[in-house]
Amino acid sequence: xxxxxxxxxxxxxxxxxxxxxxxxxxxxxxxxxxxxxxxxxxxxxxxxxxxxxxxxxxxxxxxxxxxxxxxxxxxxxxxxxxxxxxxxxxxxxxxxxxxxxxxxxxxxxxxxxxxxxxxxxxxxxxxxxxxxxxxxxxxxxxxxxxxxxxxxxxxxxxxxxxxxxxxxxxxxxxxxxxxxxxxxxxxxxxxxxxxxxxxxxxxxxxxxxxxxxxxxxxxxxxxxxxxxxxxxxxxxxxxxxxxxxxxxxxxxxxxxxxxxxxxxxxxxxxxxxxxxxxxxxxxxxxxxxxxxxxxxxxxxxxxxxxxxxxxxxx
Numbered sequence: 150x151x152x153x154x155x156x157x158x159x160x161x162x163x164x165x166x167x168x169x170x171x172x173x174x175x176x177x178x179x180x181x182x183x184x185x186x187x188x189x190x191x192x193x194x195x196x197x198x199x200x201x202x203x204x205x206x207x208x209x210x211x212x213x214x215x216x217x218x219x220x221x222x223x224x225x226x227x228x229x230x231x232x233x234x235x236x237x238x239x240x241x242x243x244x245x246x247x248x249x250x251x252x253x254x255x256x257x258x259x260x261x262x263x264x265x266x267x268x269x270x271x272x273x274x275x276x277x278x279x280x281x282x283x284x285x286x287x288x289x290x291x292x293x294x295x296x297x298x299x300x301x302x303x304x305x306x307x308x309x310x311x312x313x314x315x316x317x318x319x320x321x322x323x324x325x326x327x328x329x330x331x332x333x334x335x336x337x338x339x340x341x342x343x344x345x346x347x348x349x350x351x352x353x354x355x356x357x358x359x360x361x362x363x364x365x366x367x368x369x370x371x372x373x374x375x376x377x378x379x380x381x382x383x384x385x386x387x388x389x390x391x392x393x394x395x396x397x398x399x400x401x402x403x404x405x406x407x408x409x410x411x412x413x414x415x416x417x418x419x420x421x422x423x424x425x426x427x428x429x430x431x432x433x434x435x436x437x438x439x440x441x442x443x444x445x446x447x448x449x450x451x452x453x454x455x456x457x458x459x460x461x462x463x
Contacts, residue, residue: 155179155186155244157223157251165260166234170206170227172255175220180245185214188223191239191250199252204236205229212240231257333418340411344441347404351444354400401445408438 158175176186189212196203206229215222223240236255241248 154247154249155242155251157240157242157253160253160255162255162257164231164257166257167230167232167260169229170210170225170231170236170255170257172225173215174223174225174253176214176223176242176244179221180247182219182221184244185216186221187243188212188214188240191241195239195250196237199239201237201239204231204233206231207236207238225255233257329418333415336414336418340414343407343411347400347407347441348444350400351404354397358397404441404445408441412438 155176156178158177160175161173163171163173176188179186190207190210193203206227209228211226213224215224225238234257236257238253238255239250240253241250
């Protein structure tokens with residue numbers, strides 16, 4: 150069986166934080182319990198190798214081996230107080246011709262009954278002043294002369310000027326802007342008058358077309374003489390004048406031409422006038438164009454061109 154190496158056993162710390170260190174560590178696994186072991190603080194190189202700083206109080210620590218009840222204990226004392234909660238301890242134990250480094254951490258607790266600071270000693274009472282042996286005769290009072298008052302320089306108060314809030318002048322439209330707006334308004338008025346006139350013409354055409362369509366069945370009801378069968382129309386033949394509304398087509402073309410001329414005029418005016426006036430003119434033109442387009446669609450839907458009558462056999 151191999152030789153045993155000394156180890157550190159149970160630790161008993163008998164002091165608290167802020168007091169000099171007093172602790173006992175049992176030495177176990179000794180080669181000969183009857184032969185006292187030798188223990189000393191490990192060198193600083195051991196602490197550096199373990200990357201642990203040595204506590205300053207360990208510089209003046211005392212270590213001794215004590216025997217009690219057949220066992221050996223390492224008794225540790227220090228002169229400086231320990232202000233931390235723990236102390237890392239590295240010791241070098243020599244036993245049975247072997248030297249081993251052992252580590253142990255000593256934990257300290259706060260003092261449950263800290264000593265009260267000494268009370269301040271009461272100040273000695275002042276001795277009563279001894280009465281004068283003889284009272285000196287009173288001296289005549291001398292009127293104190295007033296000290297000369299230095300002249301005070303008059304204070305100069307500077308007038309305080311109140312800074313009045315400046316009101317920004319409202320930006321007024323220029324004369325060119327006003328003229329441009331007036332010109333655009335005038336052109337819009339002319340265009341609106343033309344549109345109203347065209348609306349009246351379109352309504353009159355609608356009334357005439359409806360009256361013609363209502364009178365068409367009455368004409369068909371009358372007896373017609375025998376008519377020779379008509380030859381089939383060639384692809385290049387012109388359509389019947391009664392089957393196509395030439396008058397309505399001419400009115401639609403005139404209306405579209407007027408709307409196009411008005412839109413062109415507004416576009417030219419919008420380039421010369423400010424952005425606001427041009428935007429207003431274009432919006433009015435777009436509104437009237439939409440209204441006329443809707444009215445023309447309703448007019449086309451209401452038309453039902455009369456189909457050519459089938460030829461009767463002789």
